[in-house]
Amino acid sequence: MAYCVNCGCEIKESDKFCPNCGAPVNKKEQGQSVYVSENWQQENNSMSKKLNGRGTAILVLGILSLALNFFGSIRIASIVLGIVGIALYSGYRKQAQEIPGSVRAGFIMSIVGVSLCAALIVLSFFGLLASITFFSLLGEAMAS
Numbered sequence: 001m002a003y004c005v006n007c008g009c010e011i012k013e014s015d016k017f018c019p020n021c022g023a024p025v026n027k028k029e030q031g032q033s034v035y036v037s038e039n040w041q042q043e044n045n046s047m048s049k050k051l052n053g054r055g056t057a058i059l060v061l062g063i064l065s066l067a068l069n070f071f072g073s074i075r076i077a078s079i080v081l082g083i084v085g086i087a088l089y090s091g092y093r094k095q096a097q098e099i100p101g102s103v104r105a106g107f108i109m110s111i112v113g114v115s116l117c118a119a120l121i122v123l124s125f126f127g128l129l130a131s132i133t134f135f136s137l138l139g140e141a142m143a144s
């Protein structure tokens with residue numbers, strides 16, 4: 001049985017690519033060893049750099065999404081930024097083998113930021129509705 005050098009997953013003799021991680025498989029003529037080409041490792045490096053950048057973006061978006069809730073006039077931006085962060089995270093999770101704590105934290109902050117913002121908007125809507133109702137009742141009471 002052969003094993004993938006990249007992820008350690010078992011590979012069939014007939015496989016050209018690892019079924020688990022997709023690394024190309026170069027077999028020795030008689031041997032059982034499996035080699036990962038240098039190209040793949042370079043690709044893997046640039047992939048992880050890309051993922052690092054995206055991870056940082058998820059963290060920053062999460063922080064902004066949470067923090068903007070405290071700035072009334074631009075609060076709506078926290079929904080937008082939070083949703084972008086959540087979308088980035090779902091792509092990140094498919095590509096990354098491990099998800100660092102900071103990226104997870106960014107994702108959670110995005111969810112909290114979006115929910116908080118939505119809750120504040122709903123609350124202020126009901127607050128407006130309540131005050132309209134109050135003043136119309138007050139008007140009626142004064143008129144009678």
Ligand SMILES: [Zn+2]
Pocket residue numbers: 004005006007008009018019020021022023
């Ligand atoms: Zn593999």
